[in-house]
Amino acid sequence: xxxxxxxxxxxxASVGDRVTITCRASQSISSxxxxxxxxxxxxxxxxxxxxxxxxxxxxxxxxxxxxxTDFTLTISSLQPEDFATYYCQESxxxxxxxxxxxxxxxxx
Amino acid sequence: EVQLVESGGGLVxxxxxxxxxxxxxxxxxxxxxxxxxxxxxxxxxxxVSVMYTGGSTYSTDSVKGRFTISRDNSKNTVYLQMNSLRxxxxxxxxxxxxxxxxxxxxxxxxxxxxxxxxxxTVSS
Numbered sequence: 001x002x003x004x005x006x007x008x009x010x011x012x013a014s015v016g017d018r019v020t021i022t023c024r025a026s027q028s029i030s031s032x033x034x035x036x037x038x039x040x041x042x043x044x045x046x047x048x049x050x051x052x053x054x055x056x057x058x059x060x061x062x063x064x065x066x067x068x069t070d071f072t073l074t075i076s077s078l079q080p081e082d083f084a085t086y087y088c089q090e091s092x093x094x095x096x097x098x099x100x101x102x103x104x105x106x107x108x
Numbered sequence: 109e110v111q112l113v114e115s116g117g118g119l120v121x122x123x124x125x126x127x128x129x130x131x132x133x134x135x136x137x138x139x140x141x142x143x144x145x146x147x148x149x150x151x152x153x154x155x156v157s158v159m160y161t162g163g164s165t166y167s168t169d170s171v172k173g174r175f176t177i178s179r180d181n182s183k184n185t186v187y188l189q190m191n192s193l194r195x196x197x198x199x200x201x202x203x204x205x206x207x208x209x210x211x212x213x214x215x216x217x218x219x220x221x222x223x224x225x226x227x228x229t230v231s232s
Contacts, residue, residue, distance in 0.1 A: 034218040036153075042154065043202055043222035050209070050216060085154055094214035095166035099153040 002026050002093050006086075006100035012108040014095065017078045021103045023088035031067045032092040036037045038102075039084045047086075083107050110134035110221055112203045117226030120193055122166075128188040128226050130203030137179050141206035142186040143219065144177065145201035158206060159186055171197075193230045200225040 002025035013019050023033065031051040033038040036044040038084055046055045048064035051071060088100040116128040130142065137159075144156040157177040165177050176189040181198040186203060203223040209216030 009188075023137055030215075032215050036219075043225055044219070045222070046218055046220040048205075049218040049220075055220070057124070060110045089153075089215065089219070091217050095155075095158055096168070097155050097217070099155075 001096050002029065002090050002098055004084045004088055004090055004100040005096055006088060007105045008103060009101065010104040010106065012106050013078055015078050015080060019075045019078055019105065021073045021086055021105075023066075023073070023100050024051045025069045025071075025090055027090035029090045032090060033066065033071045034063075034089045034091060035062075035064055035070075035073045036087045036089065037082075037084045038087065044087060078105075080107075110205075112205065112221060112223035114203050114223040114226040116199065117201065117228050119229045119231065121232050122193060122230055123197055124193050124230070125189070125191045126228060127190065128203075128221055128228070130182050130186045130188075132186070132205075135205070136181075137184050137186055138181040141208055141217070142177075142179065143204050143206045144186075144188045145202045145204055145219065145222075146197075146224075147202070148196075148199040151199075156201070157188060164230065190207055191230070193228075195230050198228060198230045200227050202226075 007022045033051045036047040038044040041081045052064045063074050085102045085104045087102050111133045113131045120126050143158045146156050159177045174192045179186045203224045204219040206217050
C-alpha cells in the first residue's frame with residue numbers, strides 16, 4: 001500500500017497567518033491527491049481534489065499544489081473557522097486508497 | 109441536496125454483530141460508489157469497504173470475512189454488516205460517496221459527501 005506522511009502533525013498559528021501543510025507519498029502518485037478538512041465531532045469535508053482543484057463552495061484562500069510524491073495545502077490567510085484537522089488522501093491505488101495521519105491546526 | 113445519513117451504531121461485545129445503514133438522498137446509490145470509512149478514537153481515517161455500481165465490492169484486509177457491504181436500491185440505502193467484532197473495530201464509521209473521476213484505471217476518485225458518522229464501540 002502507498003504510505004502518506006503529513007507534516008507537521010500539529011501546527012499553531014494565528015488568524016491572518018499563511019499556513020502550509022505538506023503531504024508526501026511513498027511512491028509517485030502523479031496528481032492523484034485530495035485534501036479534506038475535519039472539525040471536532042464532525043465528518044471530513046472535501047477541500048481540494050486532483051491536487052489543485054478547489055471544491056465548489058470552498059473559499060479561495062485554500063489552495064493545493066504538487067505532483068509526484070510531494071504536495072502542499074496552503075491557507076493564504078487563516079480565518080477562525082479554519083482551525084481543524086486536515087487530511088490528505090491518495091487516489092492512485094484503487095481500491096486501496098489511503099489517508100495521511102492528519103495535521104491538527106490550532107490557534108496560537 | 110445530496111446527503112448521507114448513517115444509523116445503527118452502538119455498544120456491542122467482542123464477537124458480536126452489528127449492522128450499519130447509510131440512507132442516501134439527492135442521488136441514487138445504484139449509480140454511485142458508496143464507501144465506509146472509519147476513524148478510531150483520536151486516530152486517522154481508514155477506508156473499510158466499497159460498493160461499486162456493478163455490484164462488486166472491496167474490503168480492507170483487516171475486515172475481510174467479517175464485514176459485508178451491501179445495498180438496497182429500492183430503499184436507496186447501503187449497509188455494513190459487521191460480524192465477529194473486535195475491540196480494534198471501535199471507531200466512528202462514516203458513509204461517503206466515492207466520486208468516480210472516470211479514469212480508465214480507476215484512479216483520481218475522491219470522497220464527497222460524507223455522512224455524520226455512527227459510533228461503534230466494541231467492549232465487554
